[in-house]
Amino acid sequence: MSTLAQEFSKGIFKENPTFRLLLGMCPTLAITTTAFFGFGMGVSVLAVLLCSNIVISAVRNLIPDKVRMPAYILIIAAFVSATDMLLNAYVPDLHKALGIFIPLIVVNCIIMGRAEAFARKNNVVRSILDALGMGVGVTISLTLVGIIRELFGAGSIFGFNIMGSAYEPMMLLASPPGAFITLGILLGLCNFAFKRLGIE
Amino acid sequence: MRESGLRMALTLLIIGVICGGLIAAVNGVTAPVIEERTMVQFLEALEGFFPEVDSYDVSEIGNESFYTCTDAAGNFIGVVAQAKADGYGGAIFYDLAVSDSGDIVGIRISSHGETPGIGDVITKDEFQDRVIGLNVADSISAGVDVDTVSGATISSGGMLDSIRRVMDIIGENFLN
Numbered sequence: 167m168s169t170l171a172q173e174f175s176k177g178i179f180k181e182n183p184t185f186r187l188l189l190g191m192c193p194t195l196a197i198t199t200t201a202f203f204g205f206g207m208g209v210s211v212l213a214v215l216l217c218s219n220i221v222i223s224a225v226r227n228l229i230p231d232k233v234r235m236p237a238y239i240l241i242i243a244a245f246v247s248a249t250d251m252l253l254n255a256y257v258p259d260l261h262k263a264l265g266i267f268i269p270l271i272v273v274n275c276i277i278m279g280r281a282e283a284f285a286r287k288n289n290v291v292r293s294i295l296d297a298l299g300m301g302v303g304v305t306i307s308l309t310l311v312g313i314i315r316e317l318f319g320a321g322s323i324f325g326f327n328i329m330g331s332a333y334e335p336m337m338l339l340a341s342p343p344g345a346f347i348t349l350g351i352l353l354g355l356c357n358f359a360f361k362r363l364g365i366e
Numbered sequence: 367m368r369e370s371g372l373r374m375a376l377t378l379l380i381i382g383v384i385c386g387g388l389i390a391a392v393n394g395v396t397a398p399v400i401e402e403r404t405m406v407q408f409l410e411a412l413e414g415f416f417p418e419v420d421s422y423d424v425s426e427i428g429n430e431s432f433y434t435c436t437d438a439a440g441n442f443i444g445v446v447a448q449a450k451a452d453g454y455g456g457a458i459f460y461d462l463a464v465s466d467s468g469d470i471v472g473i474r475i476s477s478h479g480e481t482p483g484i485g486d487v488i489t490k491d492e493f494q495d496r497v498i499g500l501n502v503a504d505s506i507s508a509g510v511d512v513d514t515v516s517g518a519t520i521s522s523g524g525m526l527d528s529i530r531r532v533m534d535i536i537g538e539n540f541l542n
Contacts, residue, residue: 199483229381233374237381244385248392255396258403265482320483337517340483 177299204312212301
């Protein structure tokens with residue numbers, strides 16, 4: 167049994183969902199056109215993952231094994247829909263910024279993956295730590311991809327101009343192929359670093 | 367744990383009912399708040415387009431609403447349309463303000479599903495400046511008379527097509 171601290175930190179480094187587990191690649195590629203969007207998506211995933219992990223680990227002994235997948239999807243979709251409506255009603259600015267990413271969280275396989283691989287086998291406390299660690303890991307990863315694509319694709323980071331007005335933005339990096347290229351390079355660097363550190 | 371079909375069906379039924387109930391409850395609380403705010407935002411935008419507006423009349427043409435604005439003296443000052451365009455990521459809802467002389471004086475995107483960082487240029491000055499000042503008598507053919515935004519051809523072209531259509535409706539029904 168790993169310690170509670172490890173339960174939290176594994177999502178950030180050793181089992182980083184984006185760079186190590188390669189989960190949730192679709193939103194990673196689609197929405198990281200700017201650093202802020204990457205960050206916003208990461209935080210949204212963190213919030214929904216936390217709720218779904220808590221509920222799923224709490225009811226883990228009540229759900230028959232064969233129907234656990236549809237049951238999880240129902241629970242996750244309900245949380246996402248409720249989050250979407252609450253944000254729209256009470257935090258309209260944030261809702262406007264996150265826009266289409268909120269409904270996309272339903273199909274984010276990080277959430278399903280953690281429900282299946284972790285929450286259904288562990289107690290609520292461990293599931294909370296797992297969700298927090300994985301959520302922070304996703305947020306860091308998506309923000310990193312967003313920073314790189316925004317820096318070279320638009321010359322700015324979080325909307326602040328970095329490269330100066332003489333910089334000619336590389337449209338390629340803001341477009342979908344740029345997402346694959348950026349992610350591929352980051353994954354390569356990540357694998358290299360982990361090999362050097364002796365972590366497999 | 368025994369896994370009979372009945373138990374599985376019942377479990378899913380119960381979860382479905384609870385989740386459905388949760389969403390319905392949240393929607394019941396949030397829907398009026400959202401609707402009210404949407405209307406407030408629209409009226410604020412309308413006053414931004416025509417600061418001297420005193421009263422307005424609503425007429426429905428097709429599925430779109432047209433607000434005919436008059437000033438305190440009762441003079442017609444312009445029309446604000448709540449219109450819909452086809453974008454790259456589904457429908458784009460926007461407000462278009464046309465003055466009594468047939469010029470576009472303002473545009474506001476109220477909701478859209480365009481790609482962030484690419485198609486959402488329609489919400490920015492880069493695109494909107496190309497539209498403002500166009501007249502009802504102008505030809506607004508996308509890519510010919512008004513440039514589409516490179517990288518966002520479908521989003522900006524869809525907007526221009528829709529604006530052309532709305533301008534025709536306004537020209538026919540509200541301007542003489």
